[in-house]
Amino acid sequence: MGFANAAVFVVDDDPEICRSFRWLFESVNIPVKTYENAKAFLDSYDGTQKGCLIIDVRMPIMSGLELLEHINSLRNQLSVIMITGYGDIPMAVRAMKAGATDFILKPVNHQHLLEITQKCLKKIHTNSIQSQSNFYERLDRLTKRERQVMDLVIEGKLNKQIAHELDISISTVEVHRANVMRKMETKTLAELIKINLLQAFSNEELNSLVSLDG
CATH class of the missing domain: 1.10.10.10 (Winged helix-like DNA-binding domain superfamily/Winged helix DNA-binding domain)
Known part of the structure; x- marks a missing residue:
């Protein structure tokens, strides 16, 4: 299934998680980029890239929740999935209220993550088509x-x-x-x-x- 150049962005300070998720998405031909912290992601994200952002809740320097709140302050085309441990469920609830699409508990079930991510990418693709239609409707005026x-x-x-x-x-x-x-x-x-x-x-x-x- 094509998603019109949408990609998956993984932000996690655990290199093993990044490698594991990269393998998962590349195995089904979904473009994926990984970042070791929030700053590395923000330095590369220009606001026009569409996709699904997967964030670990607990990270040094800037937490996953802080990154989510910062992303929300920007004009973006991202759906956000939070990865959390059982002890961080209250924080995950805060993330959902802050606009996260979903959250997944550790240890992560790869098939479950893949299904949620594909659903997010499909929604982004549909919204992009609708946005394009709306643009031309306004242009016709x-x-x-x-x-x-x-x-x-x-x-x-x-x-x-x-x-x-x-x-x-x-x-x-x-x-x-x-x-x-x-x-x-x-x-x-x-x-x-x-x-x-x-x-x-x-x-x-x-x-x-x-x-x-x-």
Whole structure:
């Protein structure tokens, strides 16, 4: 089953656990990356990568719960599974309340972990398709002129430059920009740029899948 470039990210300070989980997911062709601590993961995660994040609750420097709370403060496309010992069940409950998808007790049953992870990845894939559909629905609301203005805004052009390029007044550019923000359901320019970049990233994934199929 393909998951549109989604991956599994394992954060655990136990090297043996990391090796074991890597073997498990690679055996079913699911991309997997392992990290020895939360900092190593955060240093490599850019917010656009989709997948399932598997975190050990008890880790030095930054605990699994602290990592989860930090991840929640970022815009991300991750489902989180917590790995916990019996004595950490209260912490696991806190993790669920903080947004974790599930938690698994040690010793980990590999088949159970695999089933939960595949379910998470499938949900992420479905949500990605829905998000892509929603993006195009919003895009269809724009007039041709509004699309032109949005493209130039994303390129970093100022209102004065856009007005000159499209041969319209600055006040008209401002009206079009306001319409773009409203119809695309974004509140800031940064958000408008980000959803377009994420969509472009998704299209690249789709094209790569089509190329592989061919």
